[in-house]
Every structure is written in structure tokens, then in C-alpha cells.
Amino acid sequence: MTPRRSTYAGLFLLMGLMAISADATAAIFTVGTGAGCSHGTIQSAINAANASAGADTVRLTRSLTYQPEAVTINAVENLNLVGGFATCTQAATDSNKTVISGAGGASEPVLRITAGTGIVVKLRHLTITLGDEDGNGAGGGIRFQGDGALEIIESNITNNAAAYGGGIYALGTGSNAELIISESTVISGNTARYSGGGVSIGGPIEMTMNAPNSIIAFNEALGQAAGTGYGGGLQVSGQATAYIGSSGVGGLGAIYSNTAIDGGGIAIISGAADGADATVYLYTTNPAQPVGV
Secondary structure, three states: OHHHHHHHHHHHHHHHHHHHHHHOOOEEEEEOOOOOOOEOOHHHHHHHHHHOOOOEEEEEEOOOOEOOOOEEEEEOOOEEEEEEEOOOOOOOOOOOOEEEEOOOOOOOOOEEEEEOOOOEEEEEOEEEEOOEOOOOOEOOOEEEEEOOEEEEEOOEEEOOEEEEOOOEEEEEOOOOEEEEEOOOOEEEOOEEEEEOOOEEEEOOEEEEEOOOOOEEEOOEEOOOOOOOOEOOOEEEEOOOEEEEOOOOOOOOOOEEOOEEOEOOOEEEEOOOOOOOOOEEEEOOOOOOOOOOO
């Protein structure tokens, strides 16, 4: 009888743990005005998500205008920031992205994101635009730092500016750091005063971009300081690694029509202090669409 009692006890313990786990996951916070909205600002919803146990989702409706925004996300658990909702009671996203703009505000990234080891932050159905990080600052649209992962899905990062990483600046602080440019993501029209017009990655981080209908296009690195002007589309430096596959939109390459003093499409800057080199891998994942820069 003892083994059977032990089995039952273990089963009840497992069921209890499953119930606790279910209670601690997947809280949803909605930002907007009107019925069903839990918060009136992005930052207040992010703060509530951080205080809530388990993975959380913050939904951004178009019932508010998000401008000017300089949002700080210090993710302590997995977080989804999702746009594409007309109202707070809408159950599913539609084809219209939610715009988050930095216009008219402080010279800061639109989104400043930190994620520790094992933490995943996902951005979906958003347009991040008109961020402007001044001086020698990095990341006009998005500044990401940490040992976790940032994934951008079905979103536009457009018309942002910074010294480095006009669209996105991603700095890895550990070997688990990742930047994932997923499907239907367009990074375009961004400007780096120094280097990395579209995207700049550095430190021990891996960037992956091989999903369909994603592109880094029409960005520029101006080189306004000595020793800069690298990577109109993408700058890869330090210990960073980029994997670029069969992406692109409408037959255009994954990295298309960017400009810089050196490396209009991609600039690879090696020579990290520990001897590790920056690396870029170009490969074809779809035989009908070879990788293109």
C-alpha cells in the first residue's frame, strides 16, 4: 500500500503545482480608453506586468495616441508587447499596427529594453518611429541590452535616429543574448549619425534574420565623427554574430539599398579585446529566394 499512497501523494502534489503554475501565468493588460481597458499608458501597463507573476501580455489599442513615448522595459519575466487592436475589447489583432512615436518628447529611444538571462521580450504588430537618441547615444527606435532575447514580429522600425543603431541598437552582456528579426518586419528609413543605420549589434549577442517578408532597407550611416560611418544597414562589432538567411520583401534582398561611408549594406568590425571576432553568416533557407545583400 505504501507505494500506492506515495504515487497518489505525488499525483496530488503535481496537480497542486500545475494549478499554482496556471494561476501564475499569462496575465493580460490592455492599454487604451473605453470599455475593457486596464491602463491609460504603456509605461503603467509595463510596470503592472513586471509586478505580476508569470509571463504577461500588454495589448496596445489604437484608441489612444502614443506620442511622445520613451518607455522603459526592465523585463523580469517573459513579456509580449502586442499592437493591432482597435479597442480594449477586441479579441484578435487586425492588419493595422499600433504606432508608438517618440516625436516631440525627450531625446530618448522609443523603447529601452533590458532582459536578463532566460527572459524573452516579444514585440508584435507595432510601428516604432521618430525616436531620437542624442549625443553619442545608441538606439533611436529600440535600445536592447542584456543576456536575454528580443524578438520583433510583424512590425516596422522606421524613421528613427541615433549616433549608433538608428533603428535598433542591441548590446549583449552574456552568451545567451539574442536579437531575432522575425517574419514581416521592416527596418527602414533610419539614420545613424555615426554607424549602424538600421541595426547595430555588439557584445556577445546573436542576431537571426531568416524569416519571410523581413528586410533592412533604405537606412544610412552618416559618419559624422572620425572613425565612424560603418554599416548603413547593419553594423556587427565586438563578439557579435549575425545569421542572415532568405529574407527580403518582393524579391529584394534581406539587406537592400542602405548607404554608409564603409559597408553600405553590412559592416563587420572585428578586434574585440578578448580576441573574439565579429562574424556574419549569409545562407539560403529558401531555394526559390537566395540570400541577398
